[in-house]
Amino acid sequence: MKGRPALRDSAIAAAALIVVLAIPLVHRSPAFEDFVIRLSAMALFATSLNLLVGNTGMVSFGHGMFYGLGAYAFALTMQMTDLPLPVAAVLAVLVTTLAALCVGAICVRLSTDYFAFITLAFQMLFYSVVISWQSLTGGDQGLRGGIPRRQIFGFELGSQLHLYQFCAVVAVLGLLALRHISASPFGQTLRMIRDNENRASFLGVVLWRARLWAFTIAGAFAGLGGVLAALFVSGAYPELADWPNSGQAIFAVMLGGINSFLGPVLGAAILLALNDVVTRFTEYYGLVLGIVILAFALGFRRGVLDFFRLVWPRGLR
Amino acid sequence: MDLDALGACLTTPACLVTQTTSGLIVGMLLFLVAAGVTLIFGVLKVVNFAHGTFYMLGGYVAYTALGVTDSYAAAVLSATLAMALFGVVFERALISRVYGSNVLMQLLICYAVVLIFDDVVKIVWGPEFHAMGMPPAFQVPPLFIAGGVVPPFYAVLIGIAALIAIVLGLGLSMTRLGKTVRAAALNPQMVSALGVNTTLLFAIVFAVGGGLAGLAGALAAPVRSLSPGMGFSILIESFIVTVIGGMGSIAGALVSALLIGMVRGFGTIGFPQFTDGLIYIVMIAILLLRPQGLFGRSS
Numbered sequence: 001m002k003g004r005p006a007l008r009d010s011a012i013a014a015a016a017l018i019v020v021l022a023i024p025l026v027h028r029s030p031a032f033e034d035f036v037i038r039l040s041a042m043a044l045f046a047t048s049l050n051l052l053v054g055n056t057g058m059v060s061f062g063h064g065m066f067y068g069l070g071a072y073a074f075a076l077t078m079q080m081t082d083l084p085l086p087v088a089a090v091l092a093v094l095v096t097t098l099a100a101l102c103v104g105a106i107c108v109r110l111s112t113d114y115f116a117f118i119t120l121a122f123q124m125l126f127y128s129v130v131i132s133w134q135s136l137t138g139g140d141q142g143l144r145g146g147i148p149r150r151q152i153f154g155f156e157l158g159s160q161l162h163l164y165q166f167c168a169v170v171a172v173l174g175l176l177a178l179r180h181i182s183a184s185p186f187g188q189t190l191r192m193i194r195d196n197e198n199r200a201s202f203l204g205v206v207l208w209r210a211r212l213w214a215f216t217i218a219g220a221f222a223g224l225g226g227v228l229a230a231l232f233v234s235g236a237y238p239e240l241a242d243w244p245n246s247g248q249a250i251f252a253v254m255l256g257g258i259n260s261f262l263g264p265v266l267g268a269a270i271l272l273a274l275n276d277v278v279t280r281f282t283e284y285y286g287l288v289l290g291i292v293i294l295a296f297a298l299g300f301r302r303g304v305l306d307f308f309r310l311v312w313p314r315g316l317r
Numbered sequence: 318m319d320l321d322a323l324g325a326c327l328t329t330p331a332c333l334v335t336q337t338t339s340g341l342i343v344g345m346l347l348f349l350v351a352a353g354v355t356l357i358f359g360v361l362k363v364v365n366f367a368h369g370t371f372y373m374l375g376g377y378v379a380y381t382a383l384g385v386t387d388s389y390a391a392a393v394l395s396a397t398l399a400m401a402l403f404g405v406v407f408e409r410a411l412i413s414r415v416y417g418s419n420v421l422m423q424l425l426i427c428y429a430v431v432l433i434f435d436d437v438v439k440i441v442w443g444p445e446f447h448a449m450g451m452p453p454a455f456q457v458p459p460l461f462i463a464g465g466v467v468p469p470f471y472a473v474l475i476g477i478a479a480l481i482a483i484v485l486g487l488g489l490s491m492t493r494l495g496k497t498v499r500a501a502a503l504n505p506q507m508v509s510a511l512g513v514n515t516t517l518l519f520a521i522v523f524a525v526g527g528g529l530a531g532l533a534g535a536l537a538a539p540v541r542s543l544s545p546g547m548g549f550s551i552l553i554e555s556f557i558v559t560v561i562g563g564m565g566s567i568a569g570a571l572v573s574a575l576l577i578g579m580v581r582g583f584g585t586i587g588f589p590q591f592t593d594g595l596i597y598i599v600m601i602a603i604l605l606l607r608p609q610g611l612f613g614r615s616s
Binding site for chain 1: 426429
C-alpha cells in the first residue's frame with residue numbers, strides 16, 4: 001500500500017497545479033481567477049471538515065469557528081506586526097490549531113448528537129466575541145483597513161494573478177497533505193473508529209485521543225483556508241465564523257461526496273457557482289439554497305463523486 | 318467586572334426583584350423552547366436544529382394575528398396552534414423521511430428549513446426589526462414589589478410558563494399519553510410492538526414541541542423585537558439548557574433554563590461584558606463534571 005499511492009497522489013496534484021497555473025497564461029479572466037481564489041479557501045475548509053465528518057464520523061456543526069479564527073488571526077497579525085506574510089500565516093494556523101485542541105478536548109468525548117451542537121455552541125461563542133470585541137475586531141463591520149501588501153518571494157499579493165497563483169499552490173499543497181493524512185495508518189484508524197468504535201477500542205485504539213488529533217488537524221487546515229479567505233477579502237468578517245458558513249461546508253461535503261477525498265472540493269465548487277448564479281437573480285439566496293438542500297437530502301441522498309464511484313466502482317477515487 | 322454593583326444589587330430588595338423578574342422572563346421563555354427540544358430529542362433522538370425557526374415564526378404569526386384580531390389572547394392562541402401544525406407538517410414531510418439515517422441528513426434538513434424560513438420571513442414581513450409593543454390590556458401601571466418595578470405582563474408571562482411547566486410535568490408523569498411518550502423514549506420498537514401507533518405519537522411530540530416554541534415566540538413578541546435571525550440565538554441557548562439539564566429531561570430543562578435566566582439577570586449587573594461567557598463556563602463545567610447533565614441518566 002505504501003509508496004506508490006502517495007507518489008500517484010503527488011503526481012495528480014502536480015498535474016492539477018500545472019493546469020491551474022497555466023490557465024492565466026493562455027486566457028486571463030478576472031471572474032475565473034476570483035472563483036479559483038475563493039474555491040481554494042472553501043476547498044480547504046470543506047475538505048478539512050470531511051476529515052471529521054466522512055473519515056471519523058464526527059459531525060461538527062461548528063467548523064466555521066476555525067475558518068473565521070484563521071482569517072482573524074492572520075489579518076490581525078498582518079495589521080499589527082511587521083512579520084512577513086508566511087510567518088503570519090503559520091502563526092495564524094498555529095493559533096487555530098491550539099484553539100481546536102482546546103475546543104476538541106472538551107467536545108470529543110461526547111456522543112454524536114451532543115458533539116454537533118456543542119461545537120456549534122462554541123462557534124457561536126467565538127462569533128459573539130468577534131461581534132462584541134469591537135476595538136480589536138471591528139465588530140459586525142468586520143476587520144477593515146486591509147491587509148498590508150508585503151512581497152513574498154517576489155510575489156506581490158496585491159496583484160490578482162499573484163494572489164491566484166499563491167492560493168492555488170497553498171490549496172493544492174494543503175489538500176495533498178490532507179490526502180496523505182487520510183491515507184495514512186492514522187487515517188485508516190479514523191475510518192475504523194467511524195465504522196465500529198467498540199471494535200477499534202478493543203484493538204487498543206484510544207478513541208478520544210485519535211478523535212482529538214483528527215479534530216485538531218481539521219481545525220488547523222480550516223484555519224489555513226481562513227488565511228486564504230482573509231487574503232481574498234483583504235480583511236476578516238464575522239460572517240466567516242457565522243453558523244451558515246458551517247452549514248454551507250457540511251452541505252459542500254455531502255453534495256460532493258462524503259466518501260470521496262475530492263468530493264468536498266467538487267461540492268465547494270458547485271456551491272460557489274450556485275451562489276454566483278443565484279445572487280445575480282435574487283437576494284434570497286438562503287431560500288434557493290434551502291430548497292436545493294431539501295431536494296438533495298430527500299431525493300439524491302448521495303454526493304456526486306460517491307454516485308460516480310457507485311456506478312463506476314474502479315474509476316474515480 | 319463590577320462585583321461591587323452586583324453586591325449592592327443583591328442587598329437591595331428593589332434591584333433584587335427587578336433582576337429576578339428579568340431573569341425569570343429569560344428563563345421561562347428559554348424553558349418553553351428547550352422543553353420542545355428536549356422532548357423531541359428524548360423520544361425521537363432527533364436534534365431539532367430548526368426549533369428556533371418555530372419560535373421565530375410563532376412571534377411573527379402572533380404579530381400579524383394581533384394586528385388582525387386586536388386581541389392578544391387570540392394572537393397567542395393562533396401562534397401556538399399554527400406552530401403545532403407546522404411542527405407536524407415538518408415532522409411528516411421532512412424529518413420522518415430521514416429517521417434512522419445518519420445525523421448528517423437530519424442536520425442538513427434542519428439547516429435548509431432555517432435558511433428557507435429566514436428568507437420567507439424577510440419576504441413576508443420585511444428584513445427590518447418589528448416591535449409588537451405591549452398589548453393594550455397590559456398597558457397599565459406596573460406592580461411594585463418590595464420597591465422593584467414589575468410590569469404586569471411579566472407576571473402573566475411567568476405565570477403562563479409556570480403553568481405550562483406544571484401541566485407538562487404532570488402530563489408526562491400521570492396521564493396515559495405521557496406514560497406512552499416516556500416509554501417510547503426508552504424503547505420505541507417495544508412500544509410499537511405493543512400496539513401503540515408510534516407514527517401518531519411522533520407527530521404529537523412534534524406538535525407539542527412546535528406549539529410550545531410558537532407560544533414562546535408569541536409571549537416574547539411584546540418584550541423583544543422581532544427579526545429574521547431571532548430564532549437562532551434562542552436555539553443555541555436552548556441547546557445549552559438541554560446540555561446543562563440533561564437531554565430528554567423536562568425537569569432538567571426547567572431548572573437549567575431558570576439557572577441561565579438568573580445568570581443573565583444578575584450577570585448584566587456584575588459582568589456586563591461577559592454574560593455570554595459566564596453561561597458557557599457553566600456549560601463547560603457541567604460537561605466536564607457531569608456529561609449527562611444535571612438530571613440526565615448516564616448511558
